[in-house]
Amino acid sequence: MIATFSINGRTRDVDVQPNQTLLDVLRDTLGIFDLKEGCSEGVCGACTVLLDGRPVSSCLILGLSARRRRIMTVRGLAGDGELHPLQQAFLRHGAVQCGFCTPGMLLTGLAFLERHPNADRAAIREALAGNLCRCTGYAKILDALEAYARELNGRG
Amino acid sequence: MRSKPTRASSTDVADAVGLERDLRLVGQRVIRHDARDKVTAATAFAADWAMPGMLHGVVLRSLYPSARIKNIDATRAASMPGVAAIMTAKDVPRNTLWTDVPGQTTAVGSLRAKLHVLAEDRVRHQGEPVALVAAETEEQAREAAEAIAVEYELLPGVFDPAQALEPGAPRVHEEGNLLAHWRVCHGDVAAAFARAAVVIEGDYRTQFVDAAYLEPESGVAWIDSDGVITIRVSTQVIEHFRDVAEVLNVPQNRVRIIGTYLGGGFGGKEDVTVEVYLGLLAWKTGRPVKMVWSRQESLLARAKRHPFRLRYRTGALRTGQIVAQEIELLADAGGYAYLSALVLLYATVTAAGPYRVPAVSVDARVAYTNNVPTSAMRGFGAMQVVFGYESQMERVARALGLSPVEMRKINALSRGDTLPVGQVVDTHVALPELAERAWAALGELTPPRAPHVKIGRGLACNFQPYGRIVWLHDWSSAWVGFEMDGSLVVRSGVPDVGGGQASSLCQIAAEVLGVPLEQVSVYIADSALTPLAGTTTASRQLYMSGNAVLKASRELCEQLLKAAAAVLGVDRDAVGLADSAVRTADGRSLPLPELLHACSRMGVPRSHLGVYHAPAGEPVDLEKGAGKVFPDYTYGAHAAEVEVDTETGVVKVLKLVAVHDVGRAINPLSVEGQIQGGAVQGLGYALMEDVVVEKGINMTTSFASYLIPSAVDVPDVRAIVVESGEGLGPFGARGIGEPPIGPPAAAVANAIEDATGARLSVLPLTSERLARALGLM
CATH class of the missing domain: 3.30.365.10 (Aldehyde oxidase/xanthine dehydrogenase, molybdopterin binding domain)
Structure with a gap:
C-alpha cells in the first residue's frame, strides 16, 4: 500500500508491504543506506533512526507504524555542506573507526543530549548501552559526546 | 573517569635508535578522511550497494554437526517463484579451496589445508554450506532454500579435542584428527627444574569467541562489461580473487575484487566469506547477485577463535628468575583446517611470554572436531597463551613475595636475548618501563564501597608478532x-x-x-x-x-x-x-x-x-631452535583494578591502563583507538564472551545470547603510547592492530586473585565461576 513518510524533512510516498520493517523500507525500498543492519533483533543499535526525536531500532518496528511521523537519519544532521557540531566532535576526538556503529551513535547521543544537556559522562554512558561498538572501546565516543555537551552548555 | 590519552616518548630507551624529529604530519592527531565520510554516512559499505536487475543469494547450511548427505533434491525449490539458480557441490567447477601451511612436523606430514566450497557427501560441522540459491528477492531465496530436501544420515561426532585424539575416536577427516603438531625444545628442562626453588603448575582453559564485527559478511558480484567477474566485498584479503578464479576454473586475471571499507574485520574476514558464493552465482546466472549473511548465520557458522587447553609448569629461583617452562597446548580446530596450523604456530612461538627463559619445552597440538571451525582472530594464537603465561608469572611472584612489576623486570627479554625458537631479539624491548608505567598509572587505590566489596589489582604483559612469518617472503x-x-x-x-x-x-x-x-x-x-x-x-x-x-x-x-x-x-x-x-x-x-x-x-x-x-628467511625447525620466525614483536603491559562483590561473585573492572611500545605513532588518535578498542575486546574475552557449543550445536547464535561489551560493561581504557622508534615500519613504527587484545584477561584474573585470593583458570571469568571459587555455591 502507498504510505506517506517524512524523512529528514522531506515527504515521500512509498509503496510499503505490511510486513516490512522500517529498516527494510528505508534501505531496500528507498535506498537510504544511512542506517546499518547489524543484528536484525534490536540489540546492536546500528539501525537506529530518530522517530519524532526519539531513537528507535528500525529493525524492530514495522514501516507502516512510522507513517506521518518525523523520521531522521544521519543525513538529516548536517546542514548545507556544514557538519553538525556533534559530527565535528566525533572527528576531533577520534570517535570513528570502522564507522558501522557511527550513525546510530550520533543519533542516540544527539537525542539524549537534547533532552539532558547537563548529563555527565556516567549518564551518557548509560544512554549508549543499546548501541554496540566493536572497534573503539567507547572511550573516544564518550569523549566526543561529553565535549558536545559542554559546547551545548557554553562551556566548550 | 575521563579517558586521558597520554603520549610520551620512551624515557628509558637509551639504546633505542631515536626518533626522527621535525616531522610535519607524522605523529600528529590528524582527522582521517574516512572518518569524515563515515560521520555523514557517505561511506558505501558492502551491503550498501545495489545493481540493476540484481538477484539475492543465500546459503543453505547443514543442520547437523556430523552427517552423511545421502541425497539432495532441489526440484521443488527450483520451480518456486523468483528462483534463478540453485547450486550444489556438483555444480561447482572446482569444489575445493586450498590453504598452504608451511613447515609441518613429521608427526603430521606436510599439509595443504582444504575446504569444500559446498559439502559433498558429508558435513563436518553445524552450519556447513550445502547449497546456494539465487532469486529475485531475498525472501524468495530463503523460501526456496528451505524447500531443498537434503537427506542426512547422522554420524557419530567428536566434540572435544582431547577425545578426538584418543584411539577409536570418530574420524572427522580420513587422514585422522591430529591437524597440526608443533614442538619447541630449548635447553635442558629437567635440569632446570632441578635447580628451581619454586615450581608452579597451572591448567587453563579458554573459550570459543566470535569476531563480532558489527558489519555482517556481505558483497555484490556482477559480470562487468569486459566479461570480468567483479566482486565488491567486505574482506581483509582482496587476493582471494585467485581463490574465486580457482573455484570457477577461469584465469586469475578474469576475476576482480573491489574491497570496501570494512565494518570491522578482526581476523574474521581473513578467510573467504561470501566472495566465492557470489562469484559462483553471478557466473551461473550472468546477473548481479547480492549476498548478506544475517547476524544469526554469522554467529552460527563463521570461524571462531580457538579454544585452548593450556598446561603450564613453571620453575623459578628464589630470586624470581624463571629457569624453566614446560608447556602443553591443545586447541580445537572444529570441522575444517582453515588457518589452525598457523594459529598454533604463533601460540607455540610465544608460549613462554616476553621473558628470558633458559629452558623451555612446548608441545602443541590442534585437533579436528565436529565443532564450529576456528581460524584467524585478532591475536592469532599469541593471545590465548597470554592467559597461561601471565597467570603463571603472577603465581610465581606471589609464591616468592615479589611485586608484579619486579617479577617482570627480573625476567623481561632485552635486545640480544634468544627466544626459545632460536630467534635473536634484535630490537629494543621496553617491557620493564611499560610494566612500571602501567602499574603507576592506576593511581590511588579505589576505596571499597561496602564491606563485602574487595578491590584488587593485576598486571599482565605480552608480546605479539607483527608482519608475516619470514619464510612467507612478504x-x-x-x-x-x-x-x-x-x-x-x-x-x-x-x-x-x-x-x-x-x-x-x-x-x-x-x-x-x-x-x-x-x-x-x-x-x-x-x-x-x-x-x-x-x-x-x-x-x-x-x-x-x-x-x-x-x-x-x-x-x-x-x-x-x-x-x-x-x-x-x-x-x-x-x-x-x-x-x-x-x-x-x-x-x-x-x-x-x-x-x-x-x-x-x-x-x-x-x-x-x-x-x-620484508626481511625474509628460510623455514626454521622450531624444535631445534634454528632462527628467525617473525620480523619483530610489539610489547605491551596492562594493569587492571577490579572490584569483586564477595557475596555474589560479580566482578567490575574499575580501571584498565594499557601501555604499548608502538615504535612510532603515525596518528596518535588512531593508535589510542586501536589500544582502547583492542583492550575492550580483551575485556569481553575476560569477562563475558562465550560461544557455547554443546555436542556441536551452537547455542549462542544471536547478539541477545552472545554478549559483547557495551558502554556500561567496561571502563574507559587509559591508553599510554610509548615510542621507542625501534619498529621496522615507517619512521620506526611497530604494528599495533592485534597486540592490545592480549593482556586484559590475565590482568583481570590476576586482579581477582589479588582481591579475593581465588585463582580462576577458565575463561570467561564469570560471576558464577567466581562464586564457586569463593565457596558461595
Missing part, C-alpha cells in the same frame, strides 16, 4: 604520483578494516612530498587497479604498505628534486619540497604545478611504484 606495493595541479594520488591494494590503514598512507606520502594532507586522494583495495599490498592481517599493513608508500614517496621526491635542481640551476642538495613548492636554500621557490609541467617536458615521471620486501 611484500607490499604502492604507487604514488602527482596530478598536474599538484594534488597527490596514492594507490595501494590495502583493505581498510577501520583502523585508519588508508589514512596513515596519506599521512606518510604527504609528509615526504611536502603537501597538505587535504591534497591527497587514496585509492585502495582493488585487485585490478591498485598495486597489490597483501592482507590486512597480522598487524602488518602499516608496517608493510607504510614502508611501500614511504619508499615510493622518497623515490618520487628524489626524481622531482633532481629535475627541480636542473630547472633552477642549483645543486640537488640545495632544494627541498615544502608547502606544495620547491624551496631552495637561497630562499627561492617554484610552485609544484610549474615543476610538474617542467617534468612533463623533460620526460621525468611524476609517479613512482614502490615495492617493499
